[in-house]
Amino acid sequence: MNPTITPIRLTQAEDLLRQWIGLDPSTLGHAAISRAVLTRMTKLGVDNAEKYLDDATEDATERNNLIEEIVVPESWFFRDPQVYAFLKTFACERAAIPGRTPVRILSAPCAAGQEPYSIAMCLLDAGLSPSDMAIDAIEISHVCLGKAGAAEYSANAFRTADLSFRDRWFTRHDGAFALQGAVRRCVRFNWANVLDEALVTEAFASGRAPYDIIFCRNLLIYLTPAARSRVEQAINTMLQPDGVVVVGAAESPILKGDWVPASDTTVFVLRHGGRDKTAQSAQKTRASIRPGFINEQSADARSGHLPSVRTPTTTTAEAQVAALSPKVEPGATAASDADREAGNSQDKSLSPITEVIRQANALANARQFAAALTMCETFQEKHPPSSELFLLMGMIHLTTGEVAKAQANFHKTLYLDPQNEEALLSLSILSAHGGDTAWADHYRQAAARVFARKGAQ
Numbered sequence: 001m002n003p004t005i006t007p008i009r010l011t012q013a014e015d016l017l018r019q020w021i022g023l024d025p026s027t028l029g030h031a032a033i034s035r036a037v038l039t040r041m042t043k044l045g046v047d048n049a050e051k052y053l054d055d056a057t058e059d060a061t062e063r064n065n066l067i068e069e070i071v072v073p074e075s076w077f078f079r080d081p082q083v084y085a086f087l088k089t090f091a092c093e094r095a096a097i098p099g100r101t102p103v104r105i106l107s108a109p110c111a112a113g114q115e116p117y118s119i120a121m122c123l124l125d126a127g128l129s130p131s132d133m134a135i136d137a138i139e140i141s142h143v144c145l146g147k148a149g150a151a152e153y154s155a156n157a158f159r160t161a162d163l164s165f166r167d168r169w170f171t172r173h174d175g176a177f178a179l180q181g182a183v184r185r186c187v188r189f190n191w192a193n194v195l196d197e198a199l200v201t202e203a204f205a206s207g208r209a210p211y212d213i214i215f216c217r218n219l220l221i222y223l224t225p226a227a228r229s230r231v232e233q234a235i236n237t238m239l240q241p242d243g244v245v246v247v248g249a250a251e252s253p254i255l256k257g258d259w260v261p262a263s264d265t266t267v268f269v270l271r272h273g274g275r276d277k278t279a280q281s282a283q284k285t286r287a288s289i290r291p292g293f294i295n296e297q298s299a300d301a302r303s304g305h306l307p308s309v310r311t312p313t314t315t316t317a318e319a320q321v322a323a324l325s326p327k328v329e330p331g332a333t334a335a336s337d338a339d340r341e342a343g344n345s346q347d348k349s350l351s352p353i354t355e356v357i358r359q360a361n362a363l364a365n366a367r368q369f370a371a372a373l374t375m376c377e378t379f380q381e382k383h384p385p386s387s388e389l390f391l392l393m394g395m396i397h398l399t400t401g402e403v404a405k406a407q408a409n410f411h412k413t414l415y416l417d418p419q420n421e422e423a424l425l426s427l428s429i430l431s432a433h434g435g436d437t438a439w440a441d442h443y444r445q446a447a448a449r450v451f452a453r454k455g456a457q
């Protein structure tokens, strides 16, 4: 049997997925959705797509099976480490306030548990006790929840440079890493669809909500605008007024409400914006090139002209530069340290391009943007073009408000490396800021496809 699917049935399948899980089909592509339906039909021995889709609509089990084929459960421990640095401080400060424990945290969605378990390890390492935290984790994939319960992971779940947490909290056996019970007991897993009203009502009915922190990372990019807005509404309802929401790298512009960066060190953490004047001006300074604030920008910004960022405070885009790899050590933030980093402490074991990126990064982190750019340009004159170098230069131009130059460098990055998700995401953010929603969507969807492909590997 060799089942096939006609365009009309493919559209029907995409409509169902849009309705069930809020999926924007273009983020994964028609081919991926067609493949998923055909895989299910082959497994069931059904060759009539219309009949298969009718059955999947009627039968919750088959609906779940199709969803399992579609979802992208890509995750790893301590993904975006700067988020966990923020979490540690925020949770410890909150736990120190009388009456504010346990610190209530939601991970939605949690994939196979890597995110909520990282939260638990982070807080235990920070000295909080299990009773100081209440961590909930929800996910639509039963397969993922099964893996979260088993809590045994392959090397693929460990991708950060610092793996010391693995030695502290995991036991190695049969080539896998088993998480210790002390961490596992800190997380409560539940099946849920983030689009269901029941998620919110049950969170309140059980006394688990409102949450101090809601992690909602790397889901919104896959959703339709309508689904995103439902998720944002759910977050709004479930979050404490002084709580924070943590989103993925490309996702802050997706949120439409009154959100402002909660930290100068990470672009991923947002809190409710104050409506008072002081809060608004602080917000403008910190977020002057953050597309999520386009509604509060001047007419110039709306027409695509971004203000230059030359304030002495750290901006969210600077945090993006800081987030670039390879990272510099904390000591490199002072100018003199940056000079030392950039000029005198060459690491002979690194390739020339890696070394120049390390040094230019150190200069950028020390706010020596001109010197960082000169270093990149000088290197470029004598070496073949490098996508990594263009990316770094794009990020630096983004930080200094040179949007056209930033865009040009991101385009060059993509010319050399069409799968470069950071360039795709940055172009998506810049297009959104310029008011070009069609291109913003195009780049965002392309980035989502890259993430999805990587997740499938």
Ligand SMILES: C[S@@+](CC[C@H](N)C(=O)[O-])C[C@H]1O[C@@H](n2cnc3c(N)ncnc32)[C@H](O)[C@@H]1O
Pocket (backbone or CB within 6 Å): 020, 021, 022, 071, 072, 073, 074, 075, 076, 079, 108, 109, 110, 111, 112, 115, 138, 139, 140, 141, 144, 192, 193, 194, 195, 216, 217, 218, 219, 248
């Ligand atoms: C890319 S993972 C993100 C996991 C984790 N938050 C992270 O950033 O590493 C996306 C997850 O969203 C889940 N998902 C997709 N649609 C969902 C929905 N409507 N409700 C709940 N979970 C959903 C998928 O099963 C998948 O595990």
